[in-house]
Structures are given as C-alpha cells and as structure tokens.
Amino acid sequence: MDGQNIDSPDPVAASTFEKQLHAVPYGVITVLGMGSWGTALAMVAARAGRDVRLWGRRAALSEAITGTRINPDYLPQVALDEAILATSDLTEALSGTEAVLIVTPSPTLRDVCAAIRPHLPTGIPIALCCKGIERGTGLLLSEVVSEELPGHPVGALSGPTFALETALGHPTAATIAFPFTYKNRLDPAQSPAARLAVSMSSAAFRPYISDDPVGVEIGGAVKNVIAIACGMMTGAGFAENTRAALITRGTDEMKFLAEALGGRRETVTGLSGAGDLTLTCSSMTSRNMSLGVQLGKGVAREECFDGRPVVVEGEVNAVSVVDLARRIGVQMPICEAVHTVLHEGADLVTTFSDLWARPIESEPRTLTMELFHPTTTTQVS
Template identity: 55%
Template structure:
C-alpha cells in the first residue's frame, strides 16, 4: 500500500529523524547499518559481543574481523556493555542472529525508554513457536513499535557506500495512516536515507519477514544444484518456484503478494540465490560439491540462517498444512541425512503441476511412471 508522504522541503523538514540510534550486533550487517546511519548524520552507537571488534571500531574506524579492508565513517562509538550502547538511544536496530533475538529482547526490556522503536534486521522463524522475529520482540518488549529492515543487501557493498536499497516495514496504526510523516517507519526512513542508501516503506511486516526468512532456504537449494554441476536453467527454475513457495506461506500468514514481488521478496531472493557472497548460497555450493558439512567454510564455525530456517519453515508448513517441495527437500538433506542428488532427482520427477498455483492440477510425471 502506498502512502503519500510530504514532498516539499518544508513538509520533509517536519519528518523528524531519530538523532541517536543504537545498533545491536557487531557483525558485518550490523556494522554496515551503523555506517549507513552515520553517513545519514545520526549519532551512532554499536554493541559488539567481541571486545576486539569494539576496540577496532573505536580506535581505527574499521571492523577487520567482519568487513576487512572497508573504512567506516568516523564517529561510530562501540560498546561491549549493552546498557551503555542503548543509553539515550531513540531507536534500536536489532542485528543479532535470529536464534538469539528472544534473549536479546529480554535483556533490553529494563534498559529502554518507553515506546522506543525496534527495527529487527535478523531474518528467521523461531523453531519452537513458528513466530517471526518481530512477533518475538513484541512478546518480550510489549508497547514498543516493532518493524523490520530487509532487502537485497550484501553488507560489504552497503558499508562501502555502494548504491543500496531495502524495505522498512512497520504495522501502520490509524494515526500512522492519517499522519504518515510522524510514523516510526517514515522517521526511520529519513534517519537512514543518505546518498548511497535508499529505504522504501511498507506496512506489510508479515510479508517482508516471511520472504526474508524463506529466501535463505531457497538460496541453499540453488547453491546445492550449482555445486552438483547444474547451471542457469536449474537455478532459474528453483528461484521461480521458490518464490511461489514464499508466496504460499506469506498469504497463509496474512501477508501480501505485492511484498513478495518487491524489494524484500524477489529482490532479496534474486541477490541471495545468484552469488556465493551469500553464506546460504555458499553453504549449498560446498554441500553440492560433496564437502561434508563440518568441513564447509574451511572448518570455521559459521552461522548460516537458512540452515536453521530450513527446519523452522518445514515445521511451520506442517502447521499451516502447506506442501513446499523445495524447502522440504533442503530440510531433508540438511536435517535428515537425505542424499542430495537423489533428493533433487526426486524433486524433478515429482508430479507435474500447473504454473498458476491456484489451478491445483497434479498429474504423474512420466519418469516416475517408468520407475
């Protein structure tokens, strides 16, 4: 849904940015958001779990551990103390891994001023509850406006200042529709908007988060098939049908199709499924090449969100009564030990379906009949 925001300089001046923002998470994407906010003129603090990362940001304006070789704007202050990082912050960006979001939100509860907006930048679905990240934060931090930032954003490119766009989604209350320039979404958009970073607004929080969580699973599938030796035809088919699986879940949860077709849906999916810069695509590539999971990434321990989300999406699909062939195949390979080549061969030999999902046509595949 589009909202008519002010366009004159006087009206735009009425949209007050949040002057002081805190970024919680000293990894690559958290550091990139800190750089974006600083370029936009904000006072920026960042919380990092690793003291060496915090020291590097404070002393050298760099984060060599996660963004090697990329200079950061001067003036970002890093903390290892959570209370220090969020003190006086007017807005919070939560950029820790999805499995730690609930614990982080609980730690924040006694530290935040009332009604401080929270922007969730992790992409995932909680395995136990089936909840999206924003719903988890809303449970732990009642009364705070909660939104999400998602889109086709590789951290290194955004941190360098390459032109980057993303979608910022919040639920729009009645007052936000009457006075959109005063909404948290609009204020956060102007808080981040700078020469290199262009935020789009959305009121479909469910759609944006669902697409962000599921695209990682599809990216692993694309990596697997590329690693095995298949090329563009296969990947394009997985992206297209994967987009359909994302749409099925999005609609079932109350999201909208136009979100799936936008920046945080097809935009993010296309980027993640076509580049080994993505950890999800990279994991799939290595598994497709026959590298055992424990030896992937040179044996280094890497958080790959799609690996966790494959289980969460599988469980959520079961609760919703949905059949997701691609996500299900990735789940069985990663978590049930299914053979990769045999699993994808079975996927391609599964019953023939209609391209419009609404047709609900299914006929036996000739290959399966021969078998």
Template identity: 50%
Template sequence: MTAGGTATYRRIGVIGGGAWGTALALAALRAGREALLWAREPAVVESINTAHENRDYLPGVTLPPELRATGDLAEIGACDAILLVTPAQHLRSGCRQLAPHLRAGVPVVICAKGIELDSFALMSEAAEVELPAGTPIAVLSGPTFAAEVARGLPTAVTLACADTAIGAALVEALGSRTFRPYLSDDVVGSQIGGAVKNVLAIACGVVEGRKLGDNARAALITRGLAEITRLALALGGRAETLMGLSGLGDLTLTCSSLQSRNMSLGAALGQGRTLADILAERRSVAEGVYTAAAVVGLARKKGVDMPLCAAVDAILNRGADLDETIAGLLARPFRGEGN
C-alpha cells in the first residue's frame, strides 16, 4: 500500500510457525499492524487459532486473538510485507513455494540466520534466485531471544535493506517502544554477523562445558568477531556493521547465555555428550550445526582464515577429538592482534 508516495505496510505476513516467527508476529501486532502467521504443521495452526498459544514452540505465552494462523500461503501472499522465518537450510524452498503467491513490490524480510550448505549462498542470494525479479529484499538480524521478544521485553535489531526508503517503511511498520529496528543498507554484513555467531556460540558452549573459564570465552568472542569481520569484508560488507547489533550485539548475546540453542548444544558437547544424542532430544533447530561447514567452505573459497569456525566444523562434521582440537588452537603461532 502507498500513502503520499511512501510505502506503508499494514498487513504483515510471517512464514514460519516456530518460536521466532510467533514472536515476530507479536512484535508486528504491538507496532499496530495486522499479523498473519503461516505454519507448516496443522497442529500449530489449530493451537494458535483455538487455544491462543503456540504449545509446540512457545509454550506458556498467551497469544492475543488478533493473531491468526494459516496453512495457506495464498493468504500470506495477500499481505503488504512478508517476514521469512524458515530455518536457513529451507529458506530457498520456502521462497520457491511463496513465489507464485507474491504480489509485485511486496518486500520480503529474511529473518533466518545462516549460509546455505550446498551452495555457500547467503540467504539474500538464495531468495533473489527463487523470488520474482524485482522483489524488494531486506534482512532482520540482531541480538534476539524469541521468548523475550514474545514477552515484550526491550529488544533492538538491525533491519538492512539496499533500498533505504523501503527499509525505513519496514522500520516504521515493525518498530515499537520495545522492539527497536535500526536501519542499515549493508545487507551482506548484517547476514554474516548473524550466521557466523551461531558457529562461535557452539564454541563458547564447549568452553562452558569444559570449564575453561570466562577469560577463554571472552577471548573466543573477541577473536571470533575478527573472523566474522574478515569474512564480511571479503564478501563486500562493512566493518562498522559488525560493530553493531547484527555483529557484536548478536555475538555477545548468543555466546553469553545457555538460553541460546547453539551455546547450550556446545555446552553439552563440552560435557562429553554426542552430537547425535543432543539433536535427537531437540525439536528446535540449532543453526550453527548446519552453518559451520558452510562458513568454512565459503571462507576457503574466499581465502579467509577462520580457525575457530574450522575447529567447530571439525568437531561437528569430521569426527575431530574435542581436547585435541582445543590443544591445536592453543598451539597456534602468536600473531599481531590485527591479523
């Protein structure tokens, strides 16, 4: 919709009925918008519409009757703006299913954090291939725990869009007193921060599980930020973006709390549990498990040194011994801090 030449987005469609999708739908309602949530599972749709609770993914949070769920993508396609909250490795297929229902000019906001495993594509690159030509694409990233957003606790995020007018309209549509988007035009940098921090959070969890101390965790966060920045620069992102919410902010949150799915997974690994056992008891996705190999592959393709991410990938996907991997990192040659 337009008013006075400026886009306005009153009906917000959210694709993804997990905790984060539900929390973002609540954020849109608090911003004074209509919100429609698409979920793949009929049981989730039924639970939201009749019990006003997402019992499977966000139990204990009462949802307002104004939040309606659907299993029909055509209904989502009729919205003014769409938030894409699918798991990162399924984002491409989600875009492909959405494309026939998408009206021209409707912006799609990517809210998934990851890098595609098979192609090493960023989420925006995968979306551009599958969505109709000319579809405006934005990225929402930053330090967010879904449960806190759902409860209306204060949260700040980055909203990145190459078209700053569309980006500003999206900020206006989603922003409220407790959900505060900060506008950026660095779509690449905003995605790299959100993707790689999940891998580093697993490493910080291992530090916690192995009781290596707070000094080690602080060092890992700092050197991990250097890895994120190197990769973002190699892909055309900006260093200052990584000093903001989608970089340092997201990294700090995810690497400092066992509320993080990725950090808690790493902690369990550090305590000696197997990855297969950890994943078998979880319903929600720890994106870092799948992103680790993609980050390492993309870094190798771009000639970027990312030893911490490579260590996580080796532990998760290559059968590397945990203690030997830690010892290998600690035996690396000393170097200048800017390297």
C-alpha cells in the first residue's frame, strides 16, 4: 500500500481522540419523583452503571416497587433494574448521593426543596427534570430551587423523551444544561453538565451538554402550551399544514421569551426546544396534545380523559407563561390563544380564527413590517 503501514492508527482519528475530554461520572444518583418520567430516568441512570435511589412520597408504592421490581401505578410495562433502590425515606434517598434529579410536579417544587434541605449537603448538583414557570412569581424553576437551596449548582435535563420509550431503552437524546462558572470553563470536563451527561450515557441514552439552562427551561415550559394548541386545531378537524404552522411559529415564541430572559435563540432550536416541541405536538401519547384534541372536538374540560383528574402541564403552564410574557412585554399569540380558551372561557373556533387573522408580519427579524390582514373579521371555517 505504497509503503504505508496498514497497522498504524489513523492520524486524524488519533488526533480527534486525543482532544476528547474524560469526565468523572457521579457514582450515586437520587431521583426525586416516582412518576413515569422519574422511573424512566432511574432506569437510564441504572443502565449507565449508577447506584440509583428512587424516592416518592407514598410508602406503599416504594414497597411495591421493591417487592416486584415494577412501578405498578406508572410504568407497569417495564421491569426495573436491581440497582434501583425505591424508598419513601428522604434520609435514605439522599445519604451519600452525588447528584439529584428532581422529577416531581412543578407546582410542588418549593415544598420538595424545603423537605430535602436538611438532608442535602451543600454543593450537590441538582438537575430539574420537571417543566414549567412558577405561577404567581414568574420565576423559572431553577430560580425557585436557587432560592430554596442556595449553594447548589442548578441545571435542567430536557428533550424529546416519552417516558415509556425511554424506560424501554429506545434510542433517546436529551440536553443537560448547567451554568458554566469560570472554573468550569477552565476544566469543562468536570462541570456538573459534563459529569451528569457521562453519568447518564448508555448505548440507548445520549445526552448533549449545554451552558444555557434558561433556554432549555423555556423550551420545556412553552412547548406544552403549543402542544395544546396543536391538539385543539387537530381536534377541530384541521390537519398537517395547520400543525406545522403552529410548531414553527410556536418555536419563535419560545425563542423570543428565552432571549428576553437571557437565554439563547439557538438553544431553542435544539433537543430541549424544537425537538421536544415536535414530539409533543405529534403524538396522542402527550397529555397536552390529547387534551387539546378533546377540547377541539367539543368535549367539556371536566369530561376530558373520561372524567379522570389528569394533570396536564400545559394547562398550568399556559397561565404562568402568559403572565410572564405579558409582564416583560413579549408577544406570544399562540400561548395567549390557549390561555384564553382554557382559562377565560373563550370560544375555541373564534379564538383561533382571530389568531390566523392577526396583522401580516415579516418572518425574518431583519424586516420590521406589519400589514392589515384582509380577513380580520372572518372566521376559519
């Protein structure tokens, strides 16, 4: 081969390998929340070789998981790894932990933080795996944790991740975002984002690292509201064109809000923004999409989900997202439409007709233009 030693390593590949950094994984990870997503993340961490503690408030559920290696209430289809210790005791759950994933419902976040405060040594990184903006204060969930648990790096884990598919080991990708301090910039492999990414990585689960938790959090909160909008229009009888328009313009609403809060627009085009939005707006597995479809078909809210009291994140997020956007002067017409239907009793068809008849705008930000829409007074039919 022209004198080339075929056994010598590829110099390009060798050079690339030498540039790769080696992060030290966390050995013990605590997952707070025994719902479907918390259980799935416990499986992800266990597959990656971690010692996992899965905590929930209900002793009966933790005992059932311990006895059967199945979460009968949320993921009965999945046999849980033996490396997962299920417990309702916070002392047991947090003793010796090196990283914490909070996967409890966002409205309970302050209470959860207060409960774990006596058990959690300073400096342990906390990754939020719940999504939303605190109602009333307009705070991002990371800001809530920082208020309640000062002295901890706080980040977020988010992406296009249905719990069952993740738990079953279907190839899945997500973003792990933490702020990068000056020390992290000097040694990025030892940053919380890098270490947690390595800690959760396996053949089936692929994390990406970000230093923009604001952008990641906004994507996670807003996408649920846009998914309800997509469901409403689907239920009302519209099809792919309509959903594609809502997803695309919904992504822009996410970008504007993220940027206004100090996040980056490009983060919203990644897994935690556009990726999660596309998934949530494309499947009835999403409770947000499902609620929207039922409402679009004319089902009364109290009769949705066969009358069961199903918690839908986007329903709560619609209030907190719109309140925050109004407060800081960001226009989010799709989220406003969902809020108006869900919480102000507006007619769905009229509301979305008005959304489509808004003044004609330019799409590139380099153009500033607004034109009167000729069908402002007509309805989508």
